[in-house]
Amino acid sequence: MSPDGDIFFIYPKDSDMRTPKYKRILLKLSGEALMGDKQFGIDPNVLKQYSQEIKSIHDLGVQIGIVIGGGNIYRGVSDSSDNIDKVTGDHMGMLATLINALALQSALEHEGLLTRLISAIRMEVIAEPFIRRRAVRHLEKDRIVIFGAGTGNPYFTTDTAAALRAVEIEADVIIKGTRVDGVYDSDPEKNPSAIRFPEITYMDVLKRNLSVMDMTAITLCRENKLPILVFNMNTPGNLKRLMMGEEIGTTVTERVAVS
Numbered sequence: 001m002s003p004d005g006d007i008f009f010i011y012p013k014d015s016d017m018r019t020p021k022y023k024r025i026l027l028k029l030s031g032e033a034l035m036g037d038k039q040f041g042i043d044p045n046v047l048k049q050y051s052q053e054i055k056s057i058h059d060l061g062v063q064i065g066i067v068i069g070g071g072n073i074y075r076g077v078s079d080s081s082d083n084i085d086k087v088t089g090d091h092m093g094m095l096a097t098l099i100n101a102l103a104l105q106s107a108l109e110h111e112g113l114l115t116r117l118i119s120a121i122r123m124e125v126i127a128e129p130f131i132r133r134r135a136v137r138h139l140e141k142d143r144i145v146i147f148g149a150g151t152g153n154p155y156f157t158t159d160t161a162a163a164l165r166a167v168e169i170e171a172d173v174i175i176k177g178t179r180v181d182g183v184y185d186s187d188p189e190k191n192p193s194a195i196r197f198p199e200i201t202y203m204d205v206l207k208r209n210l211s212v213m214d215m216t217a218i219t220l221c222r223e224n225k226l227p228i229l230v231f232n233m234n235t236p237g238n239l240k241r242l243m244m245g246e247e248i249g250t251t252v253t254e255r256v257a258v259s
Helices: 044-058 086-110 132-140 158-168 202-208 215-223 238-243
Strands: 024-029 063-068 115-119 144-148 173-178 199-201 228-232 250-253
Touching (some): 024 158, 044 086, 063 086, 086 115, 086 144, 132 158, 158 173, 158 215, 173 238, 202 215, 228 238
Parallel strands (some): 024 063, 024 173, 063 144, 115 144, 173 228
Antiparallel strands (some): 228 250
C-alpha cells in the first residue's frame, strides 16, 4: 500500500504462475538405467542426475511415488546358474530392487528431500511394510515414497508392481523413464529407421507386442484408465518439461486424440 492509500499487487513472473500438469505420479525406473556406462552395479553420476531431476519436480509440488527395477544387479534366472529355480530367482530380484531403492533414497536425501522406503517384503530394519493408507499419507506430507521388492510375489515384474502401486495410491499417471525418447515400432537402438509414436493405445501396444511394459501391467492400466508416459530420463530437464505439459515422449491411453 502506498502512502496515499493505493493498493499495489506484485504479480509473479510467468514461470512462477505455471503449475504442473499432474499432482501425483508414479515414476518407474529400470535398474539397468542406473548402470550408466558400467556393465553392472550403480553409476553414482546417474544416481545424482536422477535425484536432481526428481527434486526439480518435487519443488513444483508434485507428489512422487517411485518403483525401481533390479536388473543392474540381478537379471533373473535366465542369467543365473541352472541350480536356481524361478521362484528363488524372482526373490533374489526383489532384493536387488531394494538395494537400488536404498541407493536412490540416500541420493534423494542428499538433495535435502524427505523420503520413505516401503517394501512389499517385510524387513522393518530398513523399510516400512506396505500399507496403502500410510503410503498415501506420506505422499500428502510431500515425502517421496520409494516402493521396493516389486509386488512381493514371484512371477510378477516391477512393471506390474508400478502399475499396481500407481492404482493403489491413485496416481494421475505412470511416468516410465527409459533410455529412448518414447515408444517406437521397433528398437530404435538397433533400427535407425524406427518410427516413434507420439500417442498409442493400450490395445495397439498389446497387438504390436511393443516393449512398453509387460502385458499384465498394460492390462491393469487399461482397466483403470491410467495413462502411461514413456520418455528419455537421461535427457536433463525432460522430467520437469513433462510435468509442465510439454509434448515429450509417448502417451499410452485408451484412445488416441484425432487432430
